[in-house]
Amino acid sequence: MTPKERAQKAAAAMWGRDNASKWAGMELAEVDEGTATLTLQVADHHCNGHGICHGGVTFMLADSAFAFACNSRNQSTVAQHNVISFIAPAQSGDLLTARATEQSLTGRSGIYDVTVTNQTGQKIAEFRGFSRAVKGPVFDET
Numbered sequence: 001m002t003p004k005e006r007a008q009k010a011a012a013a014m015w016g017r018d019n020a021s022k023w024a025g026m027e028l029a030e031v032d033e034g035t036a037t038l039t040l041q042v043a044d045h046h047c048n049g050h051g052i053c054h055g056g057v058t059f060m061l062a063d064s065a066f067a068f069a070c071n072s073r074n075q076s077t078v079a080q081h082n083v084i085s086f087i088a089p090a091q092s093g094d095l096l097t098a099r100a101t102e103q104s105l106t107g108r109s110g111i112y113d114v115t116v117t118n119q120t121g122q123k124i125a126e127f128r129g130f131s132r133a134v135k136g137p138v139f140d141e142t
Contacts (some may be wrong), residue, residue, distance in 0.1 A: 001141070003033035006083075007072035011036070013139040021064045022058065028068065034102030036068035042094045053090035054126075059087050061098045062114040062127035070131040072137050078108070080132040082120055087123045092136035095119040100140075108133040 001009070003055070011031040015021075021028075025046075030037040036061055040046075040061045048054040061085060070077040097117050104111040114127040 002016070003073075006074050006141075007033050007034060007036075008070050010074045010138040011075045012114040013069050014068060015022050018064070020060070021082055024060055026061060026064055029097070031068050031072060033072050034069055034105070036065050036072065036100045038065045038068065038098050040096045040098075042092050045090050049090050050089075051092075053092070053096075055084075057085055058086065058090060058096070058116055059084050059127070060123060061096055062100075062116050063112050063129070065098035065100035065118050066112050066127065066131070067130035069102060069112050069114075070129070074137045074139060074141060075133045076136045076138055077131045077133045080109070081130040083128065084125055086125050088118075090116075090124050094124075098127075127140060138141055 002011045026038050026040045029039050042053045046057045082117050100112050100114040110131040116125040
């Protein structure tokens with residue numbers, strides 16, 4: 001199995017169990033070893049009292065992209081620590097794209113950067129996720 005095929009199988013297994021990302025309206029656009037891209041069309045129900053996309057929704061999108069990237073090698077991996085910087089507000093109707101890229105993987109610990117942009121390419125947020133591998137695979141390869 002190639003690394004991309006492994007990443008795609010891990011993503012399919014995770015997506016099948018990921019009720020939260022689907023509930024929020026996310027779509028898995030692309031995955032490869034150490035990378036993942038998810039999208040979200042911002043709807044009115046994603047917006048806060050200021051009429052902009054709730055920061056928790058933006059965080060959730062970035063966190064989901066991070067999850068698919070750090071599980072792409074079929075090693076069950078969870079978040080250890082995450083931080084986000086909000087750069088610009090997203091609006092209802094915006095199409096957000098979260099692109100996660102592995103920066104470092106040493107032993108059981110990884111570092112991933114996720115950039116969230118809108119449909120014009122404007123940066124909405126920058127997220128850094130720190131991962132920790134736990135026991136077991138995402139899917140059975142035997």
